[in-house]
Amino acid sequence: MQGIMQDWQLTVDKILDHAAENHGRREIVTRSVEGPIVRTSYSELHSRAKQVSAALLDLGIKQGDRVATLAWNSARHMECWYGAMGIGAVLHTINPRLHPEQIAWIANHAEDRILMVDTTFLPIIEGAWEHFRTLEKIIVLTDEQHMPQTSLDAVPYELWIDGQSASTPWGGFDENTACGLCYTSGTTGNPKGVLYSHRTNVLHTFMTLPPDVMNLSSADTVLPVVPMFHANAWGLAFSCAAVGAKMVMPGAQMDGASIYQLLNDEKVTITAAVPTVWLMLLNHLEENNLDLPHLKRVVIGGSAVPERILRAFEQTYDVDVVHAWGMTETSPLGTLGALPAHLVGADIESRIAYKLKQGRPPFGVELKIVDDAGKRLPRDGETSGRLMIRGLAIAAGYFKGEGGNKLDEEGYFDTGDVATLDEMSTVQITDRAKDVIKSGGEWISSIDLENIAVGHPKVANAAAIGIYHPKWDERPLLIVQPAPGETPTKEEVLAQLQGKIAKWWTPDDVAFVEEIPLGATGKINKLKLRETFKDYTLPTA
Ligand code: ADP
Numbered sequence: 001m002q003g004i005m006q007d008w009q010l011t012v013d014k015i016l017d018h019a020a021e022n023h024g025r026r027e028i029v030t031r032s033v034e035g036p037i038v039r040t041s042y043s044e045l046h047s048r049a050k051q052v053s054a055a056l057l058d059l060g061i062k063q064g065d066r067v068a069t070l071a072w073n074s075a076r077h078m079e080c081w082y083g084a085m086g087i088g089a090v091l092h093t094i095n096p097r098l099h100p101e102q103i104a105w106i107a108n109h110a111e112d113r114i115l116m117v118d119t120t121f122l123p124i125i126e127g128a129w130e131h132f133r134t135l136e137k138i139i140v141l142t143d144e145q146h147m148p149q150t151s152l153d154a155v156p157y158e159l160w161i162d163g164q165s166a167s168t169p170w171g172g173f174d175e176n177t178a179c180g181l182c183y184t185s186g187t188t189g190n191p192k193g194v195l196y197s198h199r200t201n202v203l204h205t206f207m208t209l210p211p212d213v214m215n216l217s218s219a220d221t222v223l224p225v226v227p228m229f230h231a232n233a234w235g236l237a238f239s240c241a242a243v244g245a246k247m248v249m250p251g252a253q254m255d256g257a258s259i260y261q262l263l264n265d266e267k268v269t270i271t272a273a274v275p276t277v278w279l280m281l282l283n284h285l286e287e288n289n290l291d292l293p294h295l296k297r298v299v300i301g302g303s304a305v306p307e308r309i310l311r312a313f314e315q316t317y318d319v320d321v322v323h324a325w326g327m328t329e330t331s332p333l334g335t336l337g338a339l340p341a342h343l344v345g346a347d348i349e350s351r352i353a354y355k356l357k358q359g360r361p362p363f364g365v366e367l368k369i370v371d372d373a374g375k376r377l378p379r380d381g382e383t384s385g386r387l388m389i390r391g392l393a394i395a396a397g398y399f400k401g402e403g404g405n406k407l408d409e410e411g412y413f414d415t416g417d418v419a420t421l422d423e424m425s426t427v428q429i430t431d432r433a434k435d436v437i438k439s440g441g442e443w444i445s446s447i448d449l450e451n452i453a454v455g456h457p458k459v460a461n462a463a464a465i466g467i468y469h470p471k472w473d474e475r476p477l478l479i480v481q482p483a484p485g486e487t488p489t490k491e492e493v494l495a496q497l498q499g500k501i502a503k504w505w506t507p508d509d510v511a512f513v514e515e516i517p518l519g520a521t522g523k524i525n526k527l528k529l530r531e532t533f534k535d536y537t538l539p540t541a
Contacts, residue, residue, distance in 0.1 A: 018242065069091065093229035094107065096124065104128045119140060122152075122154075126152060139154070139157050140154050179196050192403055207393070215297065220269045222272075254277055256280040274301070278298070278300060282313075299336075307352070330393065335358050369383070430447060438466065455496060462480050463524045464479070469540065477511060
């Protein structure tokens with residue numbers, strides 16, 4: 001027997017319809033690429049997104065066609081999103097920090113027909129133009145007045161949508177229709193495309209809202225520093241509109257001073273970004289003796305939250321930190337560190353200890369850890385294994401079948417992360433499977449070593465990698481980037497680790513480098529480090 005209820009397809013156009021109808025005057029504030037702060041509203045954004053739809057239809061874009069963006073977080077970027085998604089096209093967000101040839105590779109693989117690009121990134125396209133094979137039209141996200149000289153057949157966005165109808169119909173297609181495409185940065189092999197559906201994006205939106213997740217309300221002002229090309233700005237491009245929260249978009253400026261200015265001027269209550277961004281902000285606050293009177297909550301993920309950042313927000317600035325773990329393949333939320341009942345009101349040290357972990361899954365996410373043979377491991381908070389995930393918005397595979405079947409017999413996806421789980425499903429990521437250091441058959445967590453090392457004031461960044469050892473197979477080498485003007489010694493760095501790790505985890509050596517290389521998503525590029533140090537001989541070898 002079937003229920004007798006309405007059929008209301010879960011498509012993302014309904015999210016912006018809802019925002020325009022119920023929160024029409026709520027603002028979307030952008031630090032524009034042209035310079036000035038620009039203000040628009042959900043109602044205006046809705047009309048302009050419909051104009052984008054009309055302009056795309058004029059270019060012959062059909063359901064399932066890929067429309068790409070290479071853009072900062074801005075109201076215009078939001079318009080492109082909803083404009084493409086609303087008519088059933090697939091919005092493909094490209095990460096501009098990738099190498100230009102890799103960008104072309106991704107655009108070709110996705111078979112992008114249209115590219116909407118910020119002026120900042122136009123030179124990337126011009127420089128690699130010979131490699132792009134499927135692009136038919138370039139739309140530059142600016143007006144005629146600011147349109148740069150270009151050798152490409154490109155039109156300014158404002159001119160392109162000018163005069164287009166603001167009442168193009170949206171939706172009317174199946175909720176399982178593809179909606180968005182996002183490639184993972186591919187630290188191994190070629191990048192792979194994660195193809196979100198309307199249904200999974202809408203369900204993920206519902207999942208992000210509750211108090212134990214991102215805790216969003218129409219009264220909030222949200223600054224997504226996390227880029228829209230990183231898994232939908234962790235869903236915020238949808239969830240802010242779903243509740244009618246005011247949005248503040250940072251555009252191209254993500255340095256400490258610029259972010260502080262937005263937080264303060266716009267009275268931001270919730271913000272989200274990777275740890276690197278918060279380090280820059282915290283430095284700015286300290287140097288200028290500033291505080292954060294409006295900010296209630298900061299969501300931090302993408303890599304483990306260093307204790308220094310956690311303590312600064314919680315203890316110095318009285319801002320609640322939500323430590324989140326996820327990946328492009330998980331839409332991206334997997335787990336979040338809202339305090340469980342028994343820790344609400346607990347002493348600060350217990351709360352800090354909990355928040356250093358990656359938190360727990362919201363409803364809609366299931367987790368397990370397994371050994372290399374796929375056998376379930378105990379949830380004792382100590383045993384670590386491969387973290388496997390199943391849920392309402394988790395990838396089943398990659399675009400065009402790259403990489404083959406990605407699910408195990410129970411339908412779980414292998415995250416490539418190594419973690420412990422406790423009986424409440426609290427996750428602690430100990431490593432990425434490919435980064436774990438295997439010493440005498442036992443695993444050493446590179447993340448732990450790095451996080452403790454960066455706690456030393458003379459250390460700006462640290463990375464631990466496994467180096468060949470004749471007896472133990474691999475032993476850890478700690479690579480350190482000193483803080484500006486500092487010259488830490490090996491002894492000082494190792495002393496920082498002492499007592500905080502098992503003795504046998506102590507790195508066999510410390511190497512100092514001017515700069516630790518970062519990848520396109522701002523994470524340490526271990527592949528590059530392993531290459532640099534491939535002939536390194538440990539003093540213990
Ligand atoms: P990639 O870096 O491979 O392009 P993503 O940007 O999707 O992919 O990043 C996902 C990965 O980032 C996770 O698999 C995990 O290794 C790491 N990660 C994300 N959040 C956290 C966190 N809070 N703590 C530790 N690692 C994290």
